[in-house]
Amino acid sequence: MNIGEASKASKVSAKMIRYYEQIGLIPPADRTDSGYRAYTQDDVHRLHFIRRSRDLGFSVAEITDLLGLWNDKSRQSADVKRLAQQHIDELDRRIESMLEMAATLKALIRCCAGDERPDCPILHTLEQPDISDNKPEARTGAVPRRARANAAGKKPCAH
Amino acid sequence: MNIGEASKASKVSAKMIRYYEQIGLIPPADRTDSGYRAYTQDDVHRLHFIRRSRDLGFSVAEITDLLGLWNDKSRQSADVKRLAQQHIDELDRRIESMLEMAATLKALIRCCAGDERPDCPILHTLEQPDISDNKPEARTGAVPRRARANAAGKKPCAH
DNA sequence: TTAGGGTTTACCATCGTGGGAAGGTCAAGC
DNA sequence: GCTTGACCTTCCCACGATGGTAAACCCTAA
Numbered sequence: 001m002n003i004g005e006a007s008k009a010s011k012v013s014a015k016m017i018r019y020y021e022q023i024g025l026i027p028p029a030d031r032t033d034s035g036y037r038a039y040t041q042d043d044v045h046r047l048h049f050i051r052r053s054r055d056l057g058f059s060v061a062e063i064t065d066l067l068g069l070w071n072d073k074s075r076q077s078a079d080v081k082r083l084a085q086q087h088i089d090e091l092d093r094r095i096e097s098m099l100e101m102a103a104t105l106k107a108l109i110r111c112c113a114g115d116e117r118p119d120c121p122i123l124h125t126l127e128q129p130d131i132s133d134n135k136p137e138a139r140t141g142a143v144p145r146r147a148r149a150n151a152a153g154k155k156p157c158a159h
Numbered sequence: 160m161n162i163g164e165a166s167k168a169s170k171v172s173a174k175m176i177r178y179y180e181q182i183g184l185i186p187p188a189d190r191t192d193s194g195y196r197a198y199t200q201d202d203v204h205r206l207h208f209i210r211r212s213r214d215l216g217f218s219v220a221e222i223t224d225l226l227g228l229w230n231d232k233s234r235q236s237a238d239v240k241r242l243a244q245q246h247i248d249e250l251d252r253r254i255e256s257m258l259e260m261a262a263t264l265k266a267l268i269r270c271c272a273g274d275e276r277p278d279c280p281i282l283h284t285l286e287q288p289d290i291s292d293n294k295p296e297a298r299t300g301a302v303p304r305r306a307r308a309n310a311a312g313k314k315p316c317a318h
Numbered sequence: 319t320t321a322g323g324g325t326t327t328a329c330c331a332t333c334g335t336g337g338g339a340a341g342g343t344c345a346a347g348c
Numbered sequence: 349g350c351t352t353g354a355c356c357t358t359c360c361c362a363c364g365a366t367g368g369t370a371a372a373c374c375c376t377a378a
Contacts, residue, residue, distance in 0.1 A: 004355065014356090015336065034343055036356060045286070052285050057260040060334075070282050077279035081271045084264055084281050091261040095254055101216040102250040105243055112240045120236035122243050123229050126211050127204070163324065173325085174367070193374055195325060219365075 003029075006039035010047035017047060025050065025060055025067070058087055162188075165198035169206035176206060184209065184219055184226070217246055 007014045017037075020026045026046060029037035039047075049070065053063045065083055069075045111121040166173045176196075179185045185205060188196035198206075208229060212222045224242055228234045270280040 002356075013335080016334080018357095019334075032343095034356085036343080049285050054334090055260075056264060056285075057257065066282070066285065069279075070286070073277060075277045075279070076275045077271050077277060077281075078273045078275065080279045080281050081268055081273035084268050084271070088261055088264050088268065091257050091264070095257050095261065098216065098250050098254050098257075101214075102247055102254065105215060105247050105250070109240055109243050109247065112236055112243070114237045114240035116235045116237065118232060118234045118236060120228075120234070120239045122236075122239050123225070126208050126215075126225070127229070161324075162326095172366080175365080177326090178365075191374095193325085195374080213365090 001039040001041075001044070003037045003039065006037075006044050006047065009044045010051055012047045012051045020047075020050065020060075023060065025064060056087075057091060062087060160198040160200075160203070162196045162198065165196075165203050165206065168203045169210060171206045171210045179206075179209065179219075182219065184223060215246075216250060221246060 001009075003014045003017055006012075007017060010017075012020075017026075021028055021037075026043070029039055029043065032038050046067070049067070050063055053066055058066065062083065066080070069080050069083070105122075108122045108125055113119070160168075162173045162176055165171075166176060169176075171179075176185075180187055180196075185202070188198055188202065191197055205226070208226070209222055212225055217225065221242065225239070228239050228242070264281075267281045267284055272278070
């Protein structure tokens with residue numbers, strides 16, 4: 001099977017298939033005499049597995065581990081469960097941080113007249129006070145993007 | 160003021176200050192005779208504005224617009240509100256997609272014994288069925304990372 | 319004068335994905 | 349046979365925002 005057919009069958013772009021091979025996520029594909037990559041049904045199966053794991057937000061590094069467990073017939077399901085739980089925890093952290101950002105913005109928007117006048121509490125707030133709370137908390141944590149907006153529950157508009 | 164002091168005062172790393180200058184988010188800083196960048200209180204103010212906007216998850220491109228509105232004394236608050244609302248919508252989209260991923264994973268985890276046996280419904284699900292729903296929906300939309308996991312409410316375990 | 323710390327530019331890395339160019343290959347139709 | 353179009357190959361570049369490092373230069377205090 002050509003890379004194009006494998007791509008269609010696995011829903012992984014040819015570009016990505018080559019990339020996964022390059023970084024060692026999948027073993028080098030067999031080649032035809034003319035240098036074309038040749039894929040088996042099993043290869044497509046593995047690519048599909050990767051694609052579904054990506055759909056669930058697993059990183060390539062995590063998928064490396066998942067593939068290892070997938071191939072390990074003597075695996076312990078506890079290991080798989082632990083990996084999945086770690087990923088869930090990470091997702092929950094990011095969701096929490098984005099919820100806080102959204103809540104802050106929604107509180108600001110609620111106070112903005114949104115008309116033709118220039119006065120705007122959104123800009124005013126971005127300009128003036130410290131948005132971040134001062135909890136040192138788990139700064140070492142793995143949340144990749146900043147997330148220190150206060151939730152700003154339902155404070156009255158300041159203007 | 161040196162870049163280091165400006166960095167401390169604005170809570171934007173020196174590295175990022177130079178980067179923001181390079182990409183044109185902020186104008187080139189004045190230089191001392193020896194080539195050091197020199198910042199005024201106003202510059203720090205602007206950097207602080209940028210930092211707070213980043214904390215709220217605005218991209219640099221969005222901050223370009225925000226800065227334009229910030230400097231535009233004849234702006235209409237409706238313009239600011241619209242920008243903020245767009246960003247909120249984007250945040251909500253991403254939150255939604257991550258919630259779906261987390262829900263799917265949690266449903267899977269719930270069915271995994273997590274013991275020493277190799278049988279694992281998580282791997283089994285990654286292996287077998289199509290996770291993505293087939294709604295074509297707004298594929299053109301701006302959600303950057305895949306998000307086509309089904310919510311998988313409380314289906315009974317398949318094993 | 320020297321030592322140590324700040325600053326400059328320049329380059330590389332991340333992570334996953336897409337785009338494109340330049341050239342080789344294959345299969346169908348003439 | 350030859351042409352044409354679709355496919356494949358490798359290689360390089362780009363994204364976004366940030367961190368790291370290295371070589372060189374500058375400033376200030378002792």
